[in-house]
Amino acid sequence: MKVALLITKAEAGGAQSHVLELIDGIKGCHEVVFAVGDEGWLADQVRARGVSVTIIPDLVHPIRLAQDSRACRQIKQWLLREQPSLLHVHSSKAGLLGRIAARIIAVPSVFTAHGWAFTSGATMTRKLMTVPSEWLAARTGGDIICVSQYDRQLARRYAITSDTRLHVVWNGIGDTPERALLTSNPEPxxxxxxxxxxxxxxxxxxxxxxxxxxxxxxxxxxxxxxxxxxxxxxxxxxxxxxxxxxxxxxxxxxxxxxxxxxxxxxxxxxxxxxxxxxxxxxxxxxxxxxxxxxxxxxxxxxxxxxxxxxxxxxxxxxxxxxxxxxxxxxxxxxxxxxxxxxFRASTMIEKTLNVYETCLARNRRRK
Missing domain, CATH: 3.40.50.2000 (Glycogen Phosphorylase B;)
Incomplete structure (x- = not known):
């Protein structure tokens, strides 16, 4: 299996760390290619692991219709060049444009929602802007991974997609030898x-x-x-x-x-x-x-x-x-x-690969 991973920004953050854990977990048994909207921490980390990195120059976080259209074409060209078995997208903008591009050229897709933009606490303006775009992106037919049961219930409440396409995979991280030496500080x-x-x-x-x-x-x-x-x-x-x-x-x-x-x-x-x-x-x-x-x-x-x-x-x-x-x-x-x-990385990787197989199997049945 060849997996293409796409995210909007390369700056250090939770979603970026998750993508890196995914790459570390699957590159040993599957081919991985990666694309991102800019240079930065994540792009450097991915290259250091020997994985191909493509910059999508017009993939940016703000909504800019002309630039977004160009970014969608650039993503489509990248996918045509790489011919992946599946596209896995992260972050809202990459999630929307990536899934549209993948649908156009019949590449199965999976989107991980690292917390919905329309969650409780978000402004009404933000909700009015993001719910329609997430609903539209879900019409491309891909599967969605929610990182919590809370987010899955939120997606159901807003009817983002069908229950059969919603999966929960908790985040997971690799272990380190360092442990907290509690109460060892003179001042907590x-x-x-x-x-x-x-x-x-x-x-x-x-x-x-x-x-x-x-x-x-x-x-x-x-x-x-x-x-x-x-x-x-x-x-x-x-x-x-x-x-x-x-x-x-x-x-x-x-x-x-x-x-x-x-x-x-x-x-x-x-x-x-x-x-x-x-x-x-x-x-x-x-x-x-x-x-x-x-x-x-x-x-x-x-x-x-x-x-x-x-x-x-x-x-x-x-x-x-x-x-x-x-x-x-x-x-x-x-x-x-x-x-x-x-919450070990190995648990998250195993469950993510299961979602990939579910998505690919559904795509094979459609054909």
């Missing part, structure tokens, strides 16, 4: 790994840290993005600059997690966050906003869920963990157990 370290963008809720976390008063702790914020300057300004407004470290984009996230005590993910909406999987793999307890598929990862044994935007609940959850080393340790251990059972 709270870490959040996330882009400074509208999806994430750094502001609520920062206000929670300020609300915790004299509770000793240090917050490390890993990531970059368009809202970074706003977060830095809020830190000074709250007078917590001595407690907060802005770490920037890092390639040593596993090491940073190993030197943390608690992982936090404050968000407005999510799919199934890979950053939480990384924390569970490291053996960290997790405090997270109860949005999207997060509750499928975090339960009362592995961490604490709080309401979206609930500053007081977030502060209380952090104080509860930091004040109870035994609870902190047990939740971290249970999170590690849950990772080993359900």
């Amino acid at each position: 370290v709270i870490t959040m790994v996330a882009r400074f963008a509208a999806q994430k809720d750094h502001a609520t976390l920062l206000r929670a840290i300020a609300m915790m008063g004299d509770v000793p702790c240090r917050l490390r914020l890993v990531g970059d993005g368009p809202l970074l300057s706003e977060a830095k300004a809020l830190v000074f407004d709250l007078a917590i600059e001595n407690q907060v470290e802005f770490m920037g984009s890092r390639t040593d996230v596993t090491t940073l997690l190993a030197h943390s005590d608690v992982f936090v993910l404050a968000s407005h909406f999510e799919g199934l966050p890979i950053s939480i999987l990384e924390a569970m793999r490291a053996g960290l307890p997790v405090v997270a906003s109860n949005v999207g598929g997060v509750s499928e990862l975090v339960n009362e044994e592995t961490g604490i869920l709080v309401g979206q935007g609930d500053t007081a609940a977030l502060a209380e959850a952090l104080k509860r963990l930091l004040g109870n080393p035994a609870l902190l340790s047990s939740m971290g251990a249970k999170g590690r157990e849950r990772y080993e059972k359900d």
Whole structure:
């Protein structure tokens, strides 16, 4: 089988990390080719693995009709050149244009929705723009992988496609030897790994840290993005600059997690966050906003869920963990157990390949 993988942007992120895990998992037994809209982290990582990379120059995130039309033609030309057995697309724009191009030349397609753009917490304008485009893309006849049961139910609610074409495959990540050395820090370290963008809720976390008063702790914020300057300004407004470290984009996230005590993910909406999987793999307890598929990862044994935007609940959850080393340790251990059972990369690869086979079998029956 020859698999073509397509995504809109090459910047580091959850969907991009997922694509890399897929490539690592399937290139040993299947041929893989890859295309993306720009150069960047993911393109470099894929090339380093010896996989062919094609840049689709007109594939961009914003809606630009003339440019989108050109991108669709470029994707079609790439597919005609590569002649894959199946196209697997990721991210909304690549998902739409890629599936249209694949339908035109009769290439079976699978789309992974890394969290729907019309999820709870999204603006009404965003929903009005994205639901019709997702519905249209699904009419191309391909299968859809949802990364959580939450997202599958959301797709059913909006009648995106038939139940037989909707599959749930939880994200999975490869293992590393690094583990958190809980309570080894002289001052407890709270870490959040996330882009400074509208999806994430750094502001609520920062206000929670300020609300915790004299509770000793240090917050490390890993990531970059368009809202970074706003977060830095809020830190000074709250007078917590001595407690907060802005770490920037890092390639040593596993090491940073190993030197943390608690992982936090404050968000407005999510799919199934890979950053939480990384924390569970490291053996960290997790405090997270109860949005999207997060509750499928975090339960009362592995961490604490709080309401979206609930500053007081977030502060209380952090104080509860930091004040109870035994609870902190047990939740971290249970999170590690849950990772080993359900969220290894090998499990995700096996289930994804099963979806490929289902899609190809349906396509053969149609012929």
